[in-house]
Amino acid sequence: MWPMPVSSMGSVDDVGRRTGMLMSIVTIGALAGPPSSGAIRDATGNFEYVGYYAGSVIVLCVLSMIGVKYATLGRLTGKL
Numbered sequence: 001m002w003p004m005p006v007s008s009m010g011s012v013d014d015v016g017r018r019t020g021m022l023m024s025i026v027t028i029g030a031l032a033g034p035p036s037s038g039a040i041r042d043a044t045g046n047f048e049y050v051g052y053y054a055g056s057v058i059v060l061c062v063l064s065m066i067g068v069k070y071a072t073l074g075r076l077t078g079k080l
Contacts, residue, residue: 033057 006018037050044050070076 002022003019006022007015009018037053040050040053041047066076
């Protein structure tokens, strides 16, 4: 599902660059998430705080996306 939004974001000449940037960003989360969750689980002994960690990361990402949209458009409604 990733290639479709990436390819529709601009010219065909930049598809490789945009795909590489997307994969690099996703890799950071894929490499940092499981060890962080495991460390939290080992420290607390249960998965309750792992859920809090995952939820807070999702909220942080949503707030970041809202901030980028506002910084780009100057408002919260409309298309980028």
